[in-house]
Amino acid sequence: MKALVLAGGSGTRLRPITHTSAKQLVPVANKPVLFYGLEAIAAAGITELGLVVGDTHAEIEAAVGDGSAFGLQVTYLRQPAPLGLAHAVLIARDYLGDEDFVMYLGDNFIVGGINDLVERFAGERPAAQIMLTKVADPRQFGVAELDTEGHVVGLEEKPSRPKSDLALVGVYLFGPAVHEAVAELKPSGRGELEITDAIQWLIEAGLRVESSVISGYWKDTGNVTDMLEVNRLVLESVEPLVQGQVDAVSELIGRVAIEPGAVVERSRVVGPAIVGAGARIQDSYIGPSTSIGASCTITGSEIEYSIVLPRATIAGVGRIESSLIGHDVEITSAPNTPKAHRLVLGDHSKVQISP
Structure with missing residues (x-):
């Protein structure tokens, strides 16, 4: 069996981060979300991987390399534009041949891996096997209808009137057989x-x-809210470990x-949290569910329930929470300047102005 991992999407829901970074490489607990999927595939005993890439191919290829770090043999497949999941299967036709394959979306996060799913498919050999989960608003997803x-x-894909919540x-x-369907x-x-x-x-x-209805945790990390939630979940299993320097106070x-x-x-760091290699935290508070990337600098600030990507600087900021902060960002306090209000008010107006 081979694997086909899709990493060609543009990540519009994560902009502006994805204007300059591949959405599949945005980290949770300081590791790109794509890597969790690659590890799950390798753990299922699959070694041959076709990685579908788009405009961010150079960044993804630099991060994944030949796949040997994951125990995989990676072949890169260029998708000219994100024209749908079935289009990715279409362009991978020659690579896949007539072998069975697992298709995995590179920005998805699944707790528990896919070992059981792969074993069941290999034993039963249906034409297709899908994973389902109950969601609050199925209109945002592909939805399955099951018989008794x-x-x-x-x-149905994103139906206005879903027939189920799966x-x-x-x-x-x-x-x-899926290749005939796609054609x-x-x-x-x-x-x-x-x-x-x-x-x-x-x-x-x-x-x-x-189909299999999963009861474990799954998230499509396509937006900031879900990305922060996955980060929180992964950090819950972080092991306390000090490999850097922490002063006595x-x-x-x-x-x-x-x-x-x-x-x-x-400084005070309250877990679960991770402070990346080469980062410097001074006179600051790092709160729960926070990942600080490599070589970041945080001074005189507070941050909680957030992801900070490598080399960002945060200085003199009172408090930041529920945030996703990109590579090489600089956040500083604004200087105190005189305030003035310019008003054009109609008759009988009532205005409240904060001091």
């Missing part, structure tokens, strides 16, 4: 080749499509990891 025995009988998780397993597809109203349409084609062709509380070369001076 739990078999998949229909799929959304497709970003992991799919396919046999070679028959026409672009949807979104201008994309939808993988839900390909699976629906398999169902209508009388081929077996199986600083305080580490709970599960805090201080990576090599990091320096903490006159």
